[in-house]
Amino acid sequence: MLRFALRRALSTVVVLWAISVMVFLIFFGTPGVDPALRIAGRDASPQVVATVRHEYGLDKPLPVRYALMMYHLLIRRDITSYVNPGLKVVPEIASAVPVTLSLVIGAAVIWMLVGLAMGLVGGALRGSPIDPLLTAVGVLGVSLPVYWLGEVVNLITQSRLHGSLFSWVPPPGYVSPAQSLSGWALHLLFPWLTLAVLYAGIYSRVFRAELVTALGEDYVRTARAKGISERRVLFRHAARCSLIPVISLFGLDFGALVGGGALVTEVVFGLPGIGLLTYNSLQTLDLPVIMGTVLYAAFFVVLANAVVDVFYAALDPRVRRA
């Protein structure tokens, strides 16, 4: 088990390195993209562009620039933005993390509760009219564009019904829990619900499918044959085994969301998290910030992958030998 975990950690490091190279090449190796031109401005003279290129070290060969960037990003941690020279990238990311974590954790609690409950009821009540109804709700959740749903929620809570039903909804934005716990929850309530709709749809579908498969397995038939109550069969036998793939999926989704996958939700609700930071720096092609946020994102996704793999290996010895 320890050997497996070590091997997995090593491959995680390799994947992270490969991703950093990939991001670097996307932004610095694509022909036609010249960061110097962007920093110097639209109508800069060739001399100015040459000075900028030299000052920012953009005239050095690619591998040297990669090494320099990673050195400043990871070891010195003093890399600064191209667009806003006073802005240090690493503290900027660190201050955005709590916002994204608040959004994702809250949404995750909601979607796990709702999604699993829907899947459980749907799977247990197969054949009754409730099952297709829940399936339809799940499909709807999966099919709604998140950012659009967010805008419609804004329309309803901020404008149309703001005078009556939703007068308690604060304007979009973020309040830290240290400042006001209730303000924090109130500001995040609708972003949580909006983000949770999509994932509740996905999880109810996955969990129901797993449950239906499990209920048809031999061990469930055996359990029933032993005379165990149907409720016990459902919870202790079928649901438990069906949860394993759901939890691994959850690990991956959670990692991707914390890594900036909630970008559109953050943009729509004006939450200053990693997603919004990435989005803003993409608008100005602020390469150091983008490198920082994308590497941070990849870190979470790869970490989540690794955790899920180790979790699987702990449950199933066959995986360790693969």
Place this chain on the structure above:
Amino acid sequence: MSVQPGQVSSEIDPPSETPGESPPSGLWRVASGQLAHNRAAMGALLVLVVIVAACVAAPLYARYVAHTNPFQFNVSGTTVSDGKTVPVLQQSTTGLRLGVTPIGPTWSLSHYFLGADNDGRDVFARLLYGGRTSLVIGAGSAVLCCLLATIIALIAGYFGGIVDGVLSRLMDFVWAFPVYLLAISLSVVLLASGGLNVGPLHLASNSLWVPTLIIAGCYLPYVARPIRGQVLSLRRSEFVEAAVGVGASDVRIIFRDLVPNILPTVIVFAPLMMAINMLTESALSFLSIGVRPPNASWGTIINDGIGLLYTRPAVTIAPGLALAVVAVALNVLGDGVREAFDPRGRRFGRV
């Protein structure tokens, strides 16, 4: 359907059909028959056909019914509402009386059915045109994604060894990238560089190929991984060993033995991928890094409507609803296709 009871299922359930029998007419006939009896799936198909037909007819609508050009600014135009001639952009009646508000929905098909946007363009006509773009990109990237994924999966799974190692690692790298971040990074770079130049190939940055290729590439591992697993288990199956034994060439084994067996999986993926791809395209366009003007898509129209959200919400709501309806229809159809090919309702591709 003929299910082989003794068939080994090592990682993934191979599609239940007689191995080596090509073409597997039985499976296809049974599946299409079952699909035709699935009322939800047929309803979804009907909805899709109606929406596609409406979008295809967009130029006819714009020309003969609405009499507008939805790609031309019409700031000083007029239209008819409640029998009166009114300007398309009306002087603001609130606040400082500065600025203009576009006309709202008139619910008359020949006069700005869903109202106008900030540039005085007919929202309903743009919706139909935008649907063409969204559907083309969704379908194009889904087909491209499934095709490339199949090729990669076949090569990696069949040849194995170092080829598989390299391809699988590459897929892992793309997989480790959050889809939105990868798509956004690629879009931003391609837009900033004014398009893509690879040798003789030139793609303008407002070409629809740019979002299509980016989206197809980002979702490649999601399709390639399960198919590769299936190819791997087929590679070890007895009928492929037998084909190797009688001296069949690689090409023959791939096309006569493997492709017919993985085709159902690929087909099941297609509608679901199209739904996901359309949602991704619209999100990119909403962030104004997907479809570029003069083209419009449902995502760009939603983006156009954001500034008008509180005054003229129809501009935002209508394309989002259209998108949701198409996505629901595709998901329902996809579920139907999956059930038709896999009667046990088991999710495939999960190790």
